[in-house]
Amino acid sequence: MNWLLADEIIRNALVEDIGHGDISTELTPGNDRAVTGRFKAKQDGVLCGGLVAARCFTTLDPDCAVALEADDGGDLKSGTVFGTVTGPARSVLTAERVALNFLQRMSGIATQARRLAKRCQPAGIRVVETRKTTPGLRMLEKYAVLTGGGYNHRMDLDHAVMLKDNHFALAGGDPADVVAAVKSRAGHTMKVVAEAGDPSMVEPIVSAGADVVLLDNFTPAQVSQAVREIGGRALIELSGGINDENLEGYLIKGVDVISIGALTHSFSALDISLDI
Amino acid sequence: MNWLLADEIIRNALVEDIGHGDISTELTPGNDRAVTGRFKAKQDGVLCGGLVAARCFTTLDPDCAVALEADDGGDLKSGTVFGTVTGPARSVLTAERVALNFLQRMSGIATQARRLAKRCQPAGIRVVETRKTTPGLRMLEKYAVLTGGGYNHRMDLDHAVMLKDNHFALAGGDPADVVAAVKSRAGHTMKVVAEAGDPSMVEPIVSAGADVVLLDNFTPAQVSQAVREIGGRALIELSGGINDENLEGYLIKGVDVISIGALTHSFSALDISLDI
């Protein structure tokens, strides 16, 4: 987590919500009183974004103080109070919605990640998110996946080479040639991930030296076959439409990673309130 | 929609995803060829974000051209191709993910909004979102709600006065006094929305001149009673835990608006692909 970036995201979110001022609170008599708000879980789940929420209040007003009794990654039981914010009513009321917007979303993602991670763990498989993250919030969403017990795929397009069907089609030749050509120019600290669109592509890709082979939309049977074929020469990642329903079939020994887009593109916010 | 703001959101999303460069594409031979990608719906739903997706490509590279055969708000059938992007492979591949991230999310929201709006329409009730939007994307998400057939609640904290239980508690007195005090200072173009936390608050709030009375967590019976009591003196908005399951009970004649947080905080992205 780079807090310099997080602070900028937080500030922009506050500006987006406050506009030129929270007129309701400004016009309410007594808005200078000190109040205390209690963060309360209204569903079971995994806490994530506690510090982000805290910074929403303190960025708006350094006179706010937030005390958290649970760390990110901790289990929340419905009904539990897990922290408080104290400060001038004017500031607590104004920042409340933005703080909760972050907290509910990040906790929602972490909760989903934990559920999936727990299912995969016995097979020694990692669950990772994809690049299907919310524009502008990738760092926070990846952090939430990690907090929930998942792992992170590459952060963005410059973090690892990832060759897909379109790249192979462009180059117009043998995928193995493309993998080899790219490896000769990519940095020595960079891994090369290559996608096998069908079983016949697995061997050439692995032989050409890919560090990770991504089996895209393979059936469980095809996966098992590929695991044997690869024999440890590359990490194995599964992707493509794997979800809660069909996950079980893909928990195949030898698979290293399963990437699931829904982790960040289709989740429910965790219900958390701030009671003042 | 303010496209100056939208363009900034788009640019930042591209920078977030591209980092210092899409090394996979840069290192792939043939990346200068012109290619055409086709936007294809893989689920039924409502299209939203077509122009936003288009600008992802043209912002990255003015040599890209996007042609859309459907407008935002149009129905998408699974399998339908509704537009194309043509340009240098290097640019089309690099912008693809960000364009889809916007398109899938916005279409997901519009699809959910349409479903709910259709259910409420016969009762003459509007469905609106809340301020539980994704930090940084509120303008786009509200646009998606509108596109789907919903309506918009206030944009941010400076667009309308909205007095809730916390404001009344702060002022420490009669809610009616607070409403009256606020009205005397709020701008003449601004409406005052006041939340009734229980049935006893309805009459004082309405008498004090609130333009909209928000019935929070009322039972259907309480709502019916309040509708009679208010008798057209204020607009009536329902909020608090109304969802797909319990919506039917709240479709009460006389209610003007139902606000549903899940419209923007818990949705599934619509599955859309770009086939190149």
Next chain:
Amino acid sequence: MNWLLADEIIRNALVEDIGHGDISTELTPGNDRAVTGRFKAKQDGVLCGGLVAARCFTTLDPDCAVALEADDGGDLKSGTVFGTVTGPARSVLTAERVALNFLQRMSGIATQARRLAKRCQPAGIRVVETRKTTPGLRMLEKYAVLTGGGYNHRMDLDHAVMLKDNHFALAGGDPADVVAAVKSRAGHTMKVVAEAGDPSMVEPIVSAGADVVLLDNFTPAQVSQAVREIGGRALIELSGGINDENLEGYLIKGVDVISIGALTHSFSALDISLDI
């Protein structure tokens, strides 16, 4: 007031004035000494911008401290010292001009607003500014109008619907139809203001449900006639060339609001100095 935005305006103003450094002060021996500057009114008027001026110093240097003996909205008598700033000479001298530029302008606007508000008050009429504000400083100028005793018109183009002659001309039909069409799509928290360019437009606009009818360039006699005609069905705002000279004639009972562009487009800065 959104201080996150105000702080950005203040920072940018300091950067604009300081450039790469205040070389005069940097090269002056003794610039590290602590000094105290006293804010002194050199004209009678209304103080506005005290906290903004204070933040100019503390933004540049947290070692500066500002103590204000008067609040925004307080009356200043020529010759009165109403506050002090203490800090390293280097910082106090460097931030002085920017602090005064804000303070003098905002106080100038508040002073003019108070003068006009006092004249309108006996008739129960509000004075409001328009969108003819200084680019980049709207929030501060509207705050100054409010501080002086005026009220605020809509903040920007997304805060309320306002239909003028050009909108009616575009739609090419009956103004009443346009008002009705717009109302059916605008958010339920939004008011619709419609401009009557001549007396014949008043009735249709009001009947169509406009919340505010704006009588543009009406004569006092036309205004009186319109007030009777409207009979409380809509708020009444006057605009168009109303100024100090002709204001008296427009103080007509039943009018709610008079908007005056000169409040923010043609004012004199209030003379305030910082004596060190």
Next chain:
Amino acid sequence: MNWLLADEIIRNALVEDIGHGDISTELTPGNDRAVTGRFKAKQDGVLCGGLVAARCFTTLDPDCAVALEADDGGDLKSGTVFGTVTGPARSVLTAERVALNFLQRMSGIATQARRLAKRCQPAGIRVVETRKTTPGLRMLEKYAVLTGGGYNHRMDLDHAVMLKDNHFALAGGDPADVVAAVKSRAGHTMKVVAEAGDPSMVEPIVSAGADVVLLDNFTPAQVSQAVREIGGRALIELSGGINDENLEGYLIKGVDVISIGALTHSFSALDISLDI
């Protein structure tokens, strides 16, 4: 003029005024029609900001086109149409107010500058503004002074050394020593301006090598005496409370420059309209 900076000021002003969208125009039927607006002077004055106003429209929408029949600095007669803007009604209406806000203010400043410049010219004296400019708009306001026939003082604190009473007081010694010390360290392309708070300071300052001596709050008689004393050894600038009323007395041969804060801190916008 640095147009990269001007374009940023223009964009920010548009965003400030448009917020999340010009809902009135968006909801008006027919907003896609092409319209033409004509810029018309409603007062006599000096045109300034024509290109800035033009860029307001084209920044918002490249499909707008602006044709100006008069250049900045040209005389405007009340009633004259001096340019047109053509484009989609939606864009022309949305950008109109911001474009006029710039145009009216810049023309107001240029008009005032021309009036004062004409009075000073026969005496061979330049009129310049001060640093009492509107925060955020200094570049545009200085350009307006120049356009009107005035000249520019230093742009900001890093453009020239300017030693005032406070600097001398800080250094605690002979002003001449301070001037000399500063000259020994300031860049060779930089001038040193030094303020004489009373007649006794003139000679030491000039002897110490100041390039410009600023006579602050001198009486005309004191100015005349100083002119003789300086004898061409330094440029002579007058400042401090010189205005329309007392200007005549200061038009003394040998004076080079008169700086007038009111040029930018207290002006009236020139009345210009856009008729569509």
Next chain:
Amino acid sequence: MNWLLADEIIRNALVEDIGHGDISTELTPGNDRAVTGRFKAKQDGVLCGGLVAARCFTTLDPDCAVALEADDGGDLKSGTVFGTVTGPARSVLTAERVALNFLQRMSGIATQARRLAKRCQPAGIRVVETRKTTPGLRMLEKYAVLTGGGYNHRMDLDHAVMLKDNHFALAGGDPADVVAAVKSRAGHTMKVVAEAGDPSMVEPIVSAGADVVLLDNFTPAQVSQAVREIGGRALIELSGGINDENLEGYLIKGVDVISIGALTHSFSALDISLDI
């Protein structure tokens, strides 16, 4: 290369150099004439930054056109003209210095990179830069290294894990334990680089699974010994004070990469002029 980022760097550099305007050019009669400038090498070297320089002109003024006869990476002979820029004199003169500042620096780095790369190539060793890049220009400088024939180390702190002496000291235990612990949590697309501060650390680090072992400040003899010891189980990178003088001794078969900080922290700009 992410051109969205590059364009921002270019814009900021122009603003830095132009300030509020290029007054010399603005005041020069004839500044609207079209002129042509020719880029000429005044030293032998490697061209780099041609497109960056081109965008300096076109960013300032779209009426400028740049034609380059050589690509980045091409050899420049002293005296060669390798491109032209045509446009309004005002724009060509104003952007000239910034364009050359980029071009000269980037070409200087590429030239140095090529010299070193050529020396290392016969031994099958890559030359890479470090994170000792100029703040704000890392992307451009890494591109220049690549252009010259070098390779790139990780882009920033989130691109690969790199464990140095300080990390091992912090963890307070066996480096191998730290490597193993980190690998269990780092993303599967990420490599782990670990620094061996002395020969005894090589084996544990490699056994623990580091992808790259960095031999820091090893003597050539120690390097040879380590190469044998590692036996292909990890990539081998040398760092620490390797420079032109002592490079020869480190060209040891089996070494994969040599990182040289001076590539970006101590270089000479290549002399290139723009003749108009």
Next chain:
Amino acid sequence: MNWLLADEIIRNALVEDIGHGDISTELTPGNDRAVTGRFKAKQDGVLCGGLVAARCFTTLDPDCAVALEADDGGDLKSGTVFGTVTGPARSVLTAERVALNFLQRMSGIATQARRLAKRCQPAGIRVVETRKTTPGLRMLEKYAVLTGGGYNHRMDLDHAVMLKDNHFALAGGDPADVVAAVKSRAGHTMKVVAEAGDPSMVEPIVSAGADVVLLDNFTPAQVSQAVREIGGRALIELSGGINDENLEGYLIKGVDVISIGALTHSFSALDISLDI
């Protein structure tokens, strides 16, 4: 130095280097321990950038504290420890590289400036840098030249008028006419520098009133002749290919300033480490 600008440069540099997080440090056990790092010179030179380096740590984490035992401009001996930073290991390690990148570069420039300044001082000549600075870092690099004992040329294109061969060519006439024309419009606080491309241009330029005459690529003999000819009527600056080798010949009495581009375009970073 404008620290508001410096802080922005520092923040951007940290973001550039940290990306989405320093994963190596984040994953290292014990990263919350307090550590102390010592800044140590590994070469002789001039310290510059101490406060900039300090702010790198405190910007990232206010819990870091930096104590410097030497001021900018102080002599560093190889091996000397001149300051410490104390703070959480996580923050000290993460900010280390950026802090050193500034410190090493700025000290490198100051060191070179001091060497050249010392050579020129006996002849009463100032050494100044040019506009050949690193894009984005001009303020810091000019500060480093000043710190080393050099002086500063104009900051950017709006700080002084500087007419070169291209300007004269554009105007198409007598350089003296151009100088005179420009002086009649340039601000009274601005100097006019004019470049003499050959000896015949000196007299006309000086007669026309240039404040500084820049002798470009003159031989020492030509310089001596020009000094006599000018006779104190203008400051004399030498430029064009003057460097360590040929400097001696240009140390001619009567010359005021020698500008040397290499001061900022071709320098070696000073070797400074942070030992933890």
